Amino acid sequence: xxxxxxxxxxxxxxxxxxxxxxxxxxxxxxxxxxxxxxxxxxxxxxxxxxxxxxxxxxxxxxxxxxxxxxxxxxxxxxxxxxxxxxxxxxxxxxxxxxxxxxxxxxxxxxxxxxxxxxxxxxxxxxxxx
Amino acid sequence: xxxxxxxxxxxxxxxxxxxxxxxxxxxxxxxxxxxxxxxxxxxxxxxxxxxxxxxxxxxxxxxxxxxxxxxxxxxxxxxxxxxxxxxxxxxxxxxxxxxxxxxxxxxxxxxxxxxxxxxxxxxxxxxxxxxxxxxxxxxxxxxxxxxxxxxxxxxxxxxxxxxxxxxxxxxxxxxxxxxxxxxxxxxxxxxxxxxxxxxxxxxxxxxxxxxxxxxxxxxxxxxxxxxxxxxxxxxxxxxxxxxxxxx
Amino acid sequence: xxxxxxxxxxxxxxxxxxxxxxxxxxxxxxxxxxxxxxxxxxxxxxxxxxxxxxxxxxxxxxxxxxxxxxxxxxxxxxxxxxxxxxxxxxxxxxxxxxxxxxxxxxxxxxxxx
Ligand code: SF4
Ligand code: FES
Numbered sequence: 001x002x003x004x005x006x007x008x009x010x011x012x013x014x015x016x017x018x019x020x021x022x023x024x025x026x027x028x029x030x031x032x033x034x035x036x037x038x039x040x041x042x043x044x045x046x047x048x049x050x051x052x053x054x055x056x057x058x059x060x061x062x063x064x065x066x067x068x069x070x071x072x073x074x075x076x077x078x079x080x081x082x083x084x085x086x087x088x089x090x091x092x093x094x095x096x097x098x099x100x101x102x103x104x105x106x107x108x109x110x111x112x113x114x115x116x117x118x119x120x121x122x123x124x125x126x127x128x129x
Numbered sequence: 130x131x132x133x134x135x136x137x138x139x140x141x142x143x144x145x146x147x148x149x150x151x152x153x154x155x156x157x158x159x160x161x162x163x164x165x166x167x168x169x170x171x172x173x174x175x176x177x178x179x180x181x182x183x184x185x186x187x188x189x190x191x192x193x194x195x196x197x198x199x200x201x202x203x204x205x206x207x208x209x210x211x212x213x214x215x216x217x218x219x220x221x222x223x224x225x226x227x228x229x230x231x232x233x234x235x236x237x238x239x240x241x242x243x244x245x246x247x248x249x250x251x252x253x254x255x256x257x258x259x260x261x262x263x264x265x266x267x268x269x270x271x272x273x274x275x276x277x278x279x280x281x282x283x284x285x286x287x288x289x290x291x292x293x294x295x296x297x298x299x300x301x302x303x304x305x306x307x308x309x310x311x312x313x314x315x316x317x318x319x320x321x322x323x324x325x326x327x328x329x330x331x332x333x334x335x336x337x338x339x340x341x342x343x344x345x346x347x348x349x350x351x352x353x354x355x356x357x358x359x360x361x362x363x364x365x366x367x368x369x370x371x372x373x374x375x376x
Numbered sequence: 377x378x379x380x381x382x383x384x385x386x387x388x389x390x391x392x393x394x395x396x397x398x399x400x401x402x403x404x405x406x407x408x409x410x411x412x413x414x415x416x417x418x419x420x421x422x423x424x425x426x427x428x429x430x431x432x433x434x435x436x437x438x439x440x441x442x443x444x445x446x447x448x449x450x451x452x453x454x455x456x457x458x459x460x461x462x463x464x465x466x467x468x469x470x471x472x473x474x475x476x477x478x479x480x481x482x483x484x485x486x487x488x489x
Pocket of ligand 1: 300
């Protein structure tokens with residue numbers, strides 16, 4: 001009997017094969033927003049170094065509609081990154097106490113609590129309240 | 130016992146006559162509580178004896194009946210018909226070449242399984258008289274979950290990185306390496322590093338996590354691979370930045 | 377089988393992923409507030425200039441910029457591959473160079489503050 005195995009080629013459309021792959025892609029696309037926003041901040045550093053007028057111009061740019069849209073999207077994607085990251089942390093760093101492993105929810109939960117605490121602390125220290 | 134009508138769309142491929150696979154429809158009547166494997170067995174017995182597929186245990190232990198059911202890797206013997214509505218699409222496991230109908234070529238996986246040296250290599254060899262290698266319940270628990278793999282390859286069909294990079298050793302084989310690395314009686318971690326820490330090893334994994342979602346035995350291969358990545362990273366930095374640590 | 381040198385690039389990716397998970401959302405929230413016209417006190421020129429002027433703050437800012445850009449670059453590299461762009465070496469060179477370039481620029485500006 002002759003063999004002639006058939007190979008199915010994989011195209012980029014695999015990302016729509018199941019919702020989990022769409023979620024994965026959303027997680028990976030967060031890098032564009034986190035990276036993009038960081039580059040914006042690098043430019044902000046330049047403006048800050050250039051003096052009060054330049055800094056004022058930077059704040060002006062931030063207030064443009066495009067910037068507002070970008071910020072809202074960036075915030076959503078950055079938060080999504082955080083959520084996925086903390087949910088996966090217990091897989092990468094399991095903790096065994098005695099015989100039993102600490103439940104995944106406890107490890108993620110601790111990370112979420114720390115995240116919330118840090119967020120409030122930064123907002124408070126920056127004088128946002 | 131209530132009956133129901135079921136429409137199955139099965140991907141067929143005959144290497145002797147077909148240039149490429151094509152779907153074939155089967156309409157059957159069957160009991161409500163059947164699984165997809167029962168439906169396939171019924172088709173083979175009384176509708177179309179040429180249909181080829183693998184199975185053996187019918188109870189989710191042999192791992193041979195993996196196939197794509199409505200695009201999701203599943204064990205056909207665990208996929209209840211009542212969980213599906215409309216036409217049920219049955220295809221061979223994704224990312225593997227098709228040998229015939231629902232039978233895939235699995236040589237690649239078999240070879241990779243061997244490559245990771247999935248056996249106990251005692252850290253300190255003992256003579257027979259010295260007695261058995263003992264282990265506490267906590268030490269057993271450390272790797273127990275990774276022993277549950279039934280080699281069904283659903284995780285390979287779910288993993289996009291394996292589909293994109295066929296050289297990738299992949300979830301189940303690397304999890305098995307991790308299982309032995311975590312065993313207190315084992316001393317083979319260094320011997321396995323050449324495979325685990327290779328380009329084709331854990332480093333092709335992008336933590337999609339799909340493997341763990343589809344694994345019928347809750348092995349959680351994604352966890353094993355992340356843990357191996359962290360350990361490989363620590364190894365690498367120790368070796369390159371602190372060479373004096375080398376024995 | 378050759379052992380991979382991926383740990384060099386993966387180490388900062390994992391560190392950056394953790395750091396950005398904790399910190400980036402709230403930082404974006406600060407500039408979003410500014411974008412909406414409610415700039416927090418810290419973003420006033422005098423306060424920010426004085427704050428970033430301290431060497432400790434400079435070090436932290438440089439570290440955050442580097443790790444954020446690096447982990448974003450590494451993810452972008454993998455996403456390109458996932459979407460079918462097979463020139464991994466070229467992509468890797470470009471994105472990592474971008475991350476290092478951005479960090480270098482940040483260092484220059486910080487030195488001038
Ligand atoms: S890890 Fe799970 S999905 Fe993968 S082969 Fe083993 S049992 Fe099957
Ligand atoms: S037939 Fe054995 S696992 Fe399904």
